[in-house]
Amino acid sequence: HDFRWTSNITMTAADTVPPEKVLNVNVGVLGHVDSGKTSLVKTLSTLLSTAALDKSKQSRQRGMTLDLGFSCFFLEIPRHLSARYPEKEKLQMTLVDCPGHASLIRTIIGGAQIIDMVLLVVDAYKGWQAQTTECLVLAELTSPHLIVALNKIDMFPTSERRERLEQAKKNVWERLERTRFAKCTLVGISACVGGEKVASTKGEETQHKVSITSDDGSINETMNVDVLVRKLQQELPPPKRDFSEPTFYFSIDHCFPIRGQGTVLTGTVLSGNISVNSLLEFPTLGLERKVKSIQMFRRKVQKIGQGDRAGICISNLDPKLLERGIAASPGAVHLLKGAIAVVRKVSYFPGTLKSGSKFHISVGHTTIMASVTFWGAREFFEKGTCKKKEDKQDALQPHQPLSKTSKIKTLIGHSSLGGDADMAGLPRIKFDFQQDFLQQNSLLEELDGKASNFLHWAMLDFQTPVYCPLDSLIIGSRLDVEAPDSSSSSSCRLAFSGRIVEKVDPAIDSTRLKVYIPKEKRGVISKLGDPFRREGDSKVVRYEVFGDDLFKKETNMKTFTGMKLTTPYGDVGEIKGSYGTTGMFRVWFPAGTEAKEGDDLILNFKRYVHDTKKEMHQDLTLPRERVGTRLELQQKSKKKKKKAVKNGSVVSLKGDVLESNGKHTMAIITGFFTPEVNIRDAAGTHVTIPTTKEVGKVVGPFGKAGKCKVSFEDGISADVGAKAEMFLQQS
Numbered sequence: 001h002d003f004r005w006t007s008n009i010t011m012t013a014a015d016t017v018p019p020e021k022v023l024n025v026n027v028g029v030l031g032h033v034d035s036g037k038t039s040l041v042k043t044l045s046t047l048l049s050t051a052a053l054d055k056s057k058q059s060r061q062r063g064m065t066l067d068l069g070f071s072c073f074f075l076e077i078p079r080h081l082s083a084r085y086p087e088k089e090k091l092q093m094t095l096v097d098c099p100g101h102a103s104l105i106r107t108i109i110g111g112a113q114i115i116d117m118v119l120l121v122v123d124a125y126k127g128w129q130a131q132t133t134e135c136l137v138l139a140e141l142t143s144p145h146l147i148v149a150l151n152k153i154d155m156f157p158t159s160e161r162r163e164r165l166e167q168a169k170k171n172v173w174e175r176l177e178r179t180r181f182a183k184c185t186l187v188g189i190s191a192c193v194g195g196e197k198v199a200s201t202k203g204e205e206t207q208h209k210v211s212i213t214s215d216d217g218s219i220n221e222t223m224n225v226d227v228l229v230r231k232l233q234q235e236l237p238p239p240k241r242d243f244s245e246p247t248f249y250f251s252i253d254h255c256f257p258i259r260g261q262g263t264v265l266t267g268t269v270l271s272g273n274i275s276v277n278s279l280l281e282f283p284t285l286g287l288e289r290k291v292k293s294i295q296m297f298r299r300k301v302q303k304i305g306q307g308d309r310a311g312i313c314i315s316n317l318d319p320k321l322l323e324r325g326i327a328a329s330p331g332a333v334h335l336l337k338g339a340i341a342v343v344r345k346v347s348y349f350p351g352t353l354k355s356g357s358k359f360h361i362s363v364g365h366t367t368i369m370a371s372v373t374f375w376g377a378r379e380f381f382e383k384g385t386c387k388k389k390e391d392k393q394d395a396l397q398p399h400q401p402l403s404k405t406s407k408i409k410t411l412i413g414h415s416s417l418g419g420d421a422d423m424a425g426l427p428r429i430k431f432d433f434q435q436d437f438l439q440q441n442s443l444l445e446e447l448d449g450k451a452s453n454f455l456h457w458a459m460l461d462f463q464t465p466v467y468c469p470l471d472s473l474i475i476g477s478r479l480d481v482e483a484p485d486s487s488s489s490s491s492c493r494l495a496f497s498g499r500i501v502e503k504v505d506p507a508i509d510s511t512r513l514k515v516y517i518p519k520e521k522r523g524v525i526s527k528l529g530d531p532f533r534r535e536g537d538s539k540v541v542r543y544e545v546f547g548d549d550l551f552k553k554e555t556n557m558k559t560f561t562g563m564k565l566t567t568p569y570g571d572v573g574e575i576k577g578s579y580g581t582t583g584m585f586r587v588w589f590p591a592g593t594e595a596k597e598g599d600d601l602i603l604n605f606k607r608y609v610h611d612t613k614k615e616m617h618q619d620l621t622l623p624r625e626r627v628g629t630r631l632e633l634q635q636k637s638k639k640k641k642k643k644a645v646k647n648g649s650v651v652s653l654k655g656d657v658l659e660s661n662g663k664h665t666m667a668i669i670t671g672f673f674t675p676e677v678n679i680r681d682a683a684g685t686h687v688t689i690p691t692t693k694e695v696g697k698v699v700g701p702f703g704k705a706g707k708c709k710v711s712f713e714d715g716i717s718a719d720v721g722a723k724a725e726m727f728l729q730q731s
Helices: 037-044 057-062 079-084 102-112 130-142 158-176 225-235 377-383 506-512
Strands: 022-031 069-076 090-097 117-123 146-151 185-188 209-213 219-223 249-258 262-271 273-275 279-282 287-296 299-301 303-305 309-314 325-328 334-345 357-363 366-375 436-438 456-468 473-477 494-504 514-528 531-534 540-548 564-566 572-578 585-593 600-608 628-630 644-657 664-670 685-689 694-702 707-716 723-730
Touching: 022 037, 022 130, 037 069, 037 090, 037 117, 037 146, 037 225, 069 225, 117 130, 130 158, 130 473, 130 494, 146 158, 146 225, 158 185, 185 225, 273 287, 287 303, 325 456, 334 506, 357 456, 357 494, 366 473, 377 436, 377 456, 456 494, 456 506, 494 506, 514 644, 644 707, 664 694
Parallel strands: 022 090, 022 117, 117 146, 146 185, 436 514
Antiparallel strands: 069 090, 209 219, 249 262, 249 325, 262 309, 273 303, 279 287, 279 325, 287 299, 287 309, 334 456, 334 494, 357 366, 357 473, 366 456, 473 494, 514 540, 514 600, 531 540, 531 628, 540 585, 564 572, 564 600, 572 585, 644 664, 644 723, 664 707, 685 694, 685 723, 694 707
C-alpha cells in the first residue's frame, strides 16, 4: 500500500538500505474515537503490516478501530539522531494505531507500552474529549515525548480558521499546563479534507495542502501534514536502545499461520536481542521453540534488538494457543501469583482507592484482575521519598535480588519500551519485610493536613497468575465502571501506576508484613514517691510514682510489667508491678519526673495485624539514669493542723440534687481504702476537694473494692476524676 507524496518532505523508501542500518522508532497514535487517527495513519504510511488500517472484518463493519494497527514510513535520519546512532542511515517511523473507544481501553493501554513517543490526535472541531484525558495519562506514564495533532481543521470556516485554530490550541495547552508536556508542539492538520468519504481535489485553501494518491486511484487531500512530519523528524528524542542487554523480551500483539512456513508472531522487542536459530520461550504455554526466520516489514533480517518491530517465524506452534502475550529468553520470566509494588495515584482518577478493592492490572498487553492493599504513605512521607526522584541509597542494580529473604532468583527487565516506571515517577526502592508500617484502609491523599500525591506500597493478589519481569511498569484501572462521558473530560478510569519490586505469594507473604494498629491507654498518678533534688539541673523530681485507673484489679500485671509509660511532659518510665490489690501499679522513672498527682500516665503500644498472639509491642526506650539527693520531709507545724492521710479521686456523683444550688449531696471516692479495711470504722472522717474547697464526711463503704461514700451537706460541684483528700480528725 504505497502513497505518492507531492510535498517537499520526502518520505524515502528504505529498500536499498540494509535493515541493520535502519533506526526504528515506534510512535503511538492515540486519541478519542473518531478523532481521525486511522485517517492520519493512512495518510502517513508507506508500508503496512498484516494488521493495519482496520483490516479486520469487525472493524470495517463497525466503522472504527478495534485492535492495534501497525504501519510505517521512512525519513532521512536527522542530525541529532545520526550523532547518537552513527551506524544508522535511515529513520523508520512505525505507527501504532490505537483504538479510541472507551470499551477498548485494555488494548489502548497495551499499545501505549510498546512505543517511544506519542502522537496525540485531538479533534480540533469537537475539542478535548473523555478518552483524550485517558490517552494523556497513558502518555505521561509511558512516553518521554508528545506531539499534538489538532485534526479536522478543514471543518472550520475559511474566514474563521486561523482564529478558531488558535483557540483550539489554547484549550489544549490549558489541559497540558500541569503535565510534563506543557511546552509540547501543537500542529493543526487535516488528515483527509472533507473526511475519508469525500475524495476531493477542490477547495480554495492552498496553505500546506498535499494531494495523495492511493492504490485504488482515489485522490485524498490533506492539510499541514507535511508540517507535522517535519516536526516529528526535528523533535524526535533519541529512543532508548540497549543492544547489549542479554535478556530478550518480546511483546506479541498478533499471531497467525503461514502455510508451509510455520507460525508468525508479530510484535515489538522491549529489551535485549535475538537471532535466527535462537531458542525462544513462551512462558504461558510452557514451551520452547527455535526461531526459524525474522522479518521487519517484509524484509528478512538475521537479528533484531530493542525497539524493533518484527515478525518472528517458528515451527510447531498452534497459533490458536497464543493471540497476545510474551516470548522471552528461556528462564527469563517468572510466574507471579502476587507482587509488592511501589505505586502512585493518577491525579485524574476521581474515586478513593480502598484497600482490598479489585482493580484491573495491566502489564504490557496483559490485563488481569487483582485485589490491592495499600500501605506505607506515612513511612514514605517521613523518609522524604515522596518526590519523583530515584532513592540512590536503596536503588536497585540490574539483576540484583530485591529481598534478602527471597529464595527465588529474580530478574529485572522491561514490560514497556519508551516509558517505564522511572518515566512514571516511581523510584527504585527495595522493600523491607522487617520495617513497621501503620495500617491504612485506603490510599491516602492527605497527611497531617497536607494534600499530596503520596507514594505507597501495594500488595497485588492476582486473580490469575501473570508472567512478567520484576521492575515492570503496571497500570491499575477500574475498567468495570462506566467510562467518563464528554462532559467529564477531566476524569479517567486509570487509577494508579506502579513498579513491581518483589515477587510474593499473597497467601503466605501477606502475614509477613509488619502492619500495625496503634493503641493508647491512660491512667492517672494517684500517689507520688519521695522527692529528690536531681543532680545537673537541681530540679525536684520523683523516681517512683504510683498510678491508678489503667488496669482492673483482676488484671494479670505480669503481662504489663516492663512496659514503658510516658507523662504529658515526655518523661519515660517503666511499670515495675502492682501496688496493692485494687489495680494500682508502681512506675519507675530512671531520669526522674516532675509529674504531679492527677497527671496522666500514658501507655502507648502497637499490635501487628497479622499477629495471631495479639502481643503488645513498643518502640520506646528508657533514658539513662540521673541520680539525685533525697529531700527531707517538712517538719510538722507547731500549730495543730489537719493532716492528709490519703489521697483519692471522685469516681461518680450520687444522691439528691439540692434545689438551692443544683449540686449532688453524695460522691463515690476511690483510693482512700483497700478492700480489706472496714470503712465503717472511718465514718465521719473529713474529706476535702482541693479544687473546690468543699468539705464532706465519710459515710460508709460502696461496694467491695475499697470505694467509699462521702456526704457533702452543701453539695459537691467537683467533676468526676477530681482529686480528694481525707484527714485524720473526726467531728
